[in-house]
Amino acid sequence: xxxxxxxxxxxxxGSLELDDAIFGLEPREDLIARMVRWQLAKRRAGDHKTLGRxxxxxxxxxxxxxxGTGGARHGxxxxxxxxxxxxxxxxxxxxxxxxxxxxxxxxxLRHALSAKRRAGxxxxxxxxxxxxxxxxxxxxxxxxxxxxxxxxxxxxEVDANFAAAARNLPxxxxxxxxxxxxxxxxxxxxxxxTRAAIEALEARFK
Numbered sequence: 456x457x458x459x460x461x462x463x464x465x466x467x468x469g470s471l472e473l474d475d476a477i478f479g480l481e482p483r484e485d486l487i488a489r490m491v492r493w494q495l496a497k498r499r500a501g502d503h504k505t506l507g508r509x510x511x512x513x514x515x516x517x518x519x520x521x522x523g524t525g526g527a528r529h530g531x532x533x534x535x536x537x538x539x540x541x542x543x544x545x546x547x548x549x550x551x552x553x554x555x556x557x558x559x560x561x562x563x564l565r566h567a568l569s570a571k572r573r574a575g576x577x578x579x580x581x582x583x584x585x586x587x588x589x590x591x592x593x594x595x596x597x598x599x600x601x602x603x604x605x606x607x608x609x610x611x612e613v614d615a616n617f618a619a620a621a622r623n624l625p626x627x628x629x630x631x632x633x634x635x636x637x638x639x640x641x642x643x644x645x646x647x648x649t650r651a652a653i654e655a656l657e658a659r660f661k
Contacts, residue, residue: 458572460579460650463593465600468581471650474657478577482570490563490637493555505545508533513540565660567637571646578602578647583609583629588619597624604644608635610651632656 456479460468473479511533518529529536535543571577578600585593597603604626609617613631621629628639632655640646648656 458577458579460581461600463580463583463596463600471579471653473572473653474660477565477656477660478569478572480566480569482566482573486559486563486566487570487637487641489555490560490567491641493553493560494636494638497552499551501549501551503546504548505542507545507547508535508541508543511539511541561660563637564635564640567640568646568656571640576645578605578645579653580647580649582614582651583607583617583647583649584614585616585620588616590620590623593617593620594624597627602627602645602647605647606630606639606643606645607647607649608632608652609649610655632659 456473456475457470458473458478459470462468508531513531513533515531515533518532519526521528532540534540568577597605606628607621608630610632613629618629621627626643628643630639632652635652635656
């Protein structure tokens, strides 16, 4: 399909052909949701932990005799019933990651790109470069193009001046082509792809 390109300021910059196999699919929300869940689960630290009964440094000697005290029968001060005792069924260190086939992940990315195009949130630039790393200049350009909540994907390498200028702007993410992912695409209102990014995506899926 033919898609219009724009400049950083939002001016017309010609057009290019987009691959229907990547940007022309009927989006499946279930695939996108599975991929987002996989990404968020994989990045969880899973290091939350409490001490169990067997990890408490306290004597295990029976506190008092079994009968005759008029109180409940206890055998150890390390049990959860006492202050300073172990936590019953508390969290332990574990991985929250789960499996998701590589083909499903690749398909979910294509569906996310297609969903962004279908929703009118896809923008294509010829390039993402600046002569100087000036945040004010980039902010003014974004204001002309009505961009405030945006993910920008460049080619194999991101222009250093552009990345430095965008670093101080809230809700603006800049990634190289190999860093494109479903979660970042869906969490931003607009997706900007450069010509180099589109070429990298088409080469990746062929």
